[in-house]
Amino acid sequence: MSEETSPPTPRAAGKAVPMFSLGRVRTIAGSTVTQLVRMKTFYFLLAFALVVVAVGNFNIPTTPAKELSMIKKVSFGTMDLFAWLFAIVATALLIPRDIEDRTLYTILSKPVRRIEYLFGKLCGVLVVVGTSLLAMYAICAIMIFARENLYISSEYEAMTASGQYSEAEIAQQISLIRQQGLRAELGIAVLASFFKASVVAAVTIFLSTFASSSLFTIIVSILIFLIGHAHTMATNFWLHESNHSIFVQILVKVVRILIPNYQLFSFSEGIVQGEAVVYALVWQMGGLTAGYLLVFLLLSLLIFVDKEF
């Protein structure tokens, strides 16, 4: 008994490659994550933990609320710094390294679209940034929680022992400490840093598609980052100093149009200082981040689509 198998039809053999495949993007993102992990990226967490422990043990004469605020500011400032700096350096290194290792030729010789390659690389960087931010947040949350409870118990004991304070006054003092302690809203501050790092990564991947070296990409990306932070405030100064001259007005508009407004993504600062979160605005910031990612990815593709290697 023999089973007949029909030979593959020419149509099946030359099966059209789908325009976009999430599976291929996932594979490239996975390999990017592995590539970055092999660069011993997560060792940074040890340094971060040391910073948090050190700042948590500063014995300066200040109030518990102020000390908690200090721990939060240092931790979230370091997280933000790590996120955007890592986004720049990692993204700037990836494409040149793929060219150097000749991995890029192997990937692009397969039925992989260039947009899938770029998107996969970006997703890989964002996965590593996101994981690192979560790990740093966990370290920072443990420290804040421990210090908060320590301060609350010591303040409670001191106020009760003195016998001069009513229950309402004790509760008021404790709520003052809790206000600067571990709150669910701090998660949104981490999200804000992630949004900022995502935009920075998208801009860097765009730059790296036409840059001649990683060094150039890193330097230009950092410069763009700094200009993007300063231009809103510097604009008022320039306009004031130049008596609103037409030339300066045009220059300011060009800068505003071409350079992303990174200052807008610093909304974690208010949250860290204890301000309430307006979730509708967080959603809108998420939408803006998605817009930046889409546009800069498409612009990167515009350059990368027929680039010869």
Added chain:
Amino acid sequence: MKRLFQKIPRVLWVLTGLAAFGIARSPVENHLRTELAGAHMLLPPPGQGAFEQMSQSALIGTLGGLRSLVATYLTLEAYEHFSTKSWEDLRQTYQIITNLEPTDESHWVAVIWHIGINATANMELDRKLPRFERERRFKEYAFQAIDLAEKGIKQLPKSAAIRIQLAEVYREKLKDNCATSRVYGETIGLPDAPGYVRRFHGYFMARCPGKEKEAYAYLISLYREGESQHLPTLIKEIKVLEEKLEIPSPQRIPDADPDRPKKAPAKRPNVLPGGIVVP
């Protein structure tokens, strides 16, 4: 179309794309900035004079998203200056800190406390300096603290903590009762203002020359609010003003002077029934 796409240099396409996106996002970002600043999630740029604005822009712009981190580091540095009594360095460090985080009330309170209370106290005690120099620096630091407080109030008009710290400088260092009363008066009704500022406003007004009648009327109105306001200092101040203003006896408050020692109850003679006196 494809030929046209290939003919036009790629740079032009990219620039057009960037410009189109920039124009499209500009109103969205302006709206978001206003909303985020309104919700206090985004720290607003400090609103001061043009010259100061220049240094702030340079600082904030250069430091970008790291201003909280840098401000915290500088707070530690300022503490180092406090430990070594380097008051000028401390003031300069706090100038940067308050420029970086102008909306953080605790920085303003700390610098007023350091310069207005600690530095002036150091000038009272530091015997290494000649007396004239100490007195001159004492006044200089006290006025610097007042200047800093005014800047802080300009940034945070609703801050009770900055005003209370300023009042302490007037009260403890400059012994200016009129200014102390004025600052406590400005604090009344502000969010987070403690209840005692209403009384303190009256107490220091009572000691301000020429304001005795106004102070008496104010303190009496507080006294009439009820038992909760019948505190020893309030009663004492009213008693002093009653004497000073020669208020007629029927109009005076019935409370005893808290500082006058209470009469000891008359000791009953040790007389036993039957008229026997025990020595």
